[in-house]
Amino acid sequence: MYGPVEIRTLFFASYKELLGTGELQVDLPAGATVSDLVSALRSRGGAFTVLPSTPAVAVNMTYTDPAAVLSDGDEVALIPPVAGG
């Protein structure tokens, strides 16, 4: 009933090195959640399968639960364990 949602997906640090890219555009069906996005990424095969199944995720720069529903145009970052300080 609604078109797909386009998600701007960002990768940093070890994830960026692993995948060889810092950013991907991912199209998902309407109603897709954060964990659906992670599953879609992991199903691409190759290095993507090494991504954790439940990484920390920030949607539009806020840490977000895996069950959260995504909206068209969301910026979703997969956040490796942080090591600032």
Added chain:
Amino acid sequence: MNFTAIVREAIDPAQVLSLIGADQDGATLLFLGVVRDHSDGRSVGGVRYETYEEMAAQVLSDIVEEAAEAADTDRIAALHRIGELEVGEVSVAIAVSTPHRAEAYEASRYIIEEIKKRLPVWKKERYSDGAEEWVEGRAPDAASAPQTDGS
């Protein structure tokens, strides 16, 4: 006014201290995080910090506002440096001034601990033998939302 920044240039502690302090403050506290020369028994030559800069700027500001509210001060400065750092260089500076010391210590400790829990910054160590490795960090969780009580 509180001050926060993600910076690429060297942090000057004297300049950070100049951002805080007021006539009613009897305590000024400066914490510096410094690159050390070893990690888990390996000799470290330097580190590289990477960040999700827009989010890190927001999270650092959130953390400082939480600490400021709890300590009832608006005189906190917190900076995190990113990029290539050598041993001995300052990666983090946190300066707090308050009327009495207890609030300053509490705010400073809160800020560094929250940085380690939820600031989207990553560290790659460069060892003396030429190898490099991402430091195993802490997984932030969805509950890492701003804490309004600052505890």
